[in-house]
Amino acid sequence: MRTESFEVDEKFGKEYAGKYLLRELTWAKRSRIIQKYTKYSPVTGQVVSSDEFTIQAELLWASLKEQPQNKPLSLQGLLDEENGIPVGLGEFLGKKVNGLNSVTSSDLRFLLEQLDEESRTLLFQSFGYAKPSGGLPTSSRSSQPEPSSDS
DSSP, X not given: OOEEEEEEOGGGOGGGOEEEEEEOOOHHHHHHHHHHTEEEOTTTOOEEEEOHHHHHHHHHHHHEEEOOTTXXXXXXXXXXXXXXXXXXXHHHHHHHHHHHTTOOHHHHHHHHHTSOHHHHXXXXXXXXXXXXXXXXXXXXXXXXXXXXXXX
């Protein structure tokens, strides 16, 4: 099993600074975590819902083998919407875990497609991404095509 050791500096807060060690999960463990938080239709077998946020937190927690002595990470802390870990740290750790456990962008895309709009918005907000306002992006006037003078 692959491992990845890395240091986190104080940019996310002094309490999170230190050495961390992640270990690759087995296929069975990764699959069980995903299955645990994914609901399927008993009739069609299609995914009805998937809690991608909790899946990500569980994958991180299961991969985490060492952390600083003050133990700044806990599963509860990863899942806490009010007093959880800083957004930047969550994004950083998520990338490390996804890379180590080969959670591909197509895996994430599939899981995100199973979420309703509200759940997807909450997930993106939890990672610090703002939801677009809904309309198409506006272009500057200079990029608009000039009206044709043909008549």
